[in-house]
Amino acid sequence: MKIHEYQAKEILKKYSVPVQDGIPVKNMAEFDKALAELQARGINQFVVKSQIHAGGRGKGKIYDVRNRENLLLEGGVKFTTLPEKATEYAEKILGNILVTHQTGPEGKIVKTIFLAEGLDYKKELYLGILLDRSVSKNVIMVSTEGGVEIEKVAEETPEKIIKEWIDPSVGLQNYQARKLAFALGLQGEAFKSFIPFIKNLYRAYEETDASLLEINPLIITNDDRVVALDAKMNFDDNALFRHPEIYAYRDLDEEDPLEIEASKYNLNYIKLDGNVGCMVNGAGLAMATMDIIKLAGGEPANFLDVGGGANKETVANGFKIILSDPNVRAILINIFGGIVRCDRVAQGVIDAAKEMAVKVPIVVRLEGTNAKEAADLLAASDLHFEVAKSLKEAAEKVTSVLRN
Incomplete structure (x- = not known):
């Protein structure tokens, strides 16, 4: 879990670590009070700091949230000795979009700033x-x-x-x-x-x-x-x-909505930029699955580890998360049946796909306990699954589906 700079400084203060003094601010009414408070403490140099979960804030750019083409400010961290200038910076930063090398071109909306003392x-x-x-x-x-x-x-x-x-x-x-x-x-x-x-x-x-x-x-x-x-x-x-x-410091506004949704179901999910949705049990196998999709010429849309006890419910929740990403054009399910039986997973995939009316192609590779029974279940279903015996074959099939 990540936290903001001002929150980290609150923690460090408790451990007697000297930090830059300052006050977090979420709106301009709070800003005016914070500015008066710092002046009352004898502070006459000010730094207005954007608070987002990304680095490079000082070298970033602030864009108007209502018009992404309108550049308001160079830099998301601004120093001044003038209270009125600090107010001007705050008005341009709060509620607008900060783009840095870590946010990507979409940037992040600045919902909090840290008004801090300027130090020589x-x-x-x-x-x-x-x-x-x-x-x-x-x-x-x-x-x-x-x-x-x-x-x-x-x-x-x-x-x-x-x-x-x-x-x-x-x-x-x-x-x-x-x-x-x-x-x-x-x-x-x-x-x-x-x-x-x-x-x-x-x-x-x-x-x-x-x-x-x-x-x-x-x-x-x-x-x-x-x-x-x-x-x-x-x-x-x-x-x-x-x-x-x-x-309690967790800021859901700074996290990907799909990752937040996945955490509700105890699914380990990380959104990526590709178009092949991945559903795998085990983090290591999930990493290997993403690698082999890349080797086959595809681009994974996510990391998704459904854990060792994959069943109908976890598969259904996995489908829900994957299909919430509009970029997904195909799904690769790769399950190794050790603790969990492959036939149970296969039945879960069939039931979940029917209930959710999944429209994109699905490639399934099940290996391990009761793998043959699982393959028979998939073949007997009235759904059009692509079944693969090896991980290499699964990756080739899912990338082939994308090209057709």
């Missing part, structure tokens, strides 16, 4: 924490190239990314915190401030079951304070039951 600083740095699955350890990555996408740094100057792996049995040690501070070239008060900063940040990452915590940029202010100027946090969905206060 002398250095921008990068800091990220995530799980390195190859060694089963969390890794802290730092770089002197703050304010730049880490992917670009990794591609162009990988030597500028310094990594420190954390042994889960002992946690982050003081010598590792110092090592990271030296790697960033910190000295004096900035060096001293960084040690508690990174230790508190790592504690926040671990205790919230985060899967990613990224500070970009991490700044060194003119008076040598270490402050998180931006913050991005993602969380392990499987651990959210332990954190209802974090789950």
Whole structure:
């Protein structure tokens, strides 16, 4: 699960991590109150930050929601020392469309902005924490190239990314915190401030079951304070039951409607850009199915794992989700019968296809327990399924159907 920058900063504050002060705003009435509140705190520099679940906000473009051709503003993050200018930026950003390199050309409507204090600083740095699955350890990555996408740094100057792996049995040690501070070239008060900063940040990452915590940029202010100027946090969905206060941050407006619908039925679904709907049991088999569709010349429209207990109900819900995508022109069902019997899945496919009056071609490949009985059921039905014996044959049949 992803959350917004202002929400991540609310969490980090609880762990004594210094962050940029600010107030989230959803309409202009709230903006006027927030502006007055920040001025009352002695703040006289302002940053108006768009809040969407995508990177590159500062380099994005704001378009009029009523006329997509009308460019209102260059950049979704704007700095000013003038209150009236901050108001002007907010009016142009709120309720309009922000397009960045991560949103795609359709962009996202900005429904919340973060009115934050403008800080003077002398250095921008990068800091990220995530799980390195190859060694089963969390890794802290730092770089002197703050304010730049880490992917670009990794591609162009990988030597500028310094990594420190954390042994889960002992946690982050003081010598590792110092090592990271030296790697960033910190000295004096900035060096001293960084040690508690990174230790508190790592504690926040671990205790919230985060899967990613990224500070970009991490700044060194003119008076040598270490402050998180931006913050991005993602969380392990499987651990959210332990954190209802974090789950409450979920913003459904930022998620794909089909993915939200699939989650209601405990289906693992991710929408893609192709035209072949995929229904598979098991994440690994689903990935392999998408790969072989691509090799056969097709384009998968989705990742859909219906789980190990596929039955009529899960198949029907799978059809419902897949067919909600207008780009789907054919469906490939690929089930391996281990826990579940293939004949039961086949009957579920037949019943669901009849009830939902599925109009697009369906290619079915069932292998494993009672696969022969399943094939007989499909052949005896009055529905026109294309039945395949191998995954390669299934992919070739579904792409052939698309070409006809």
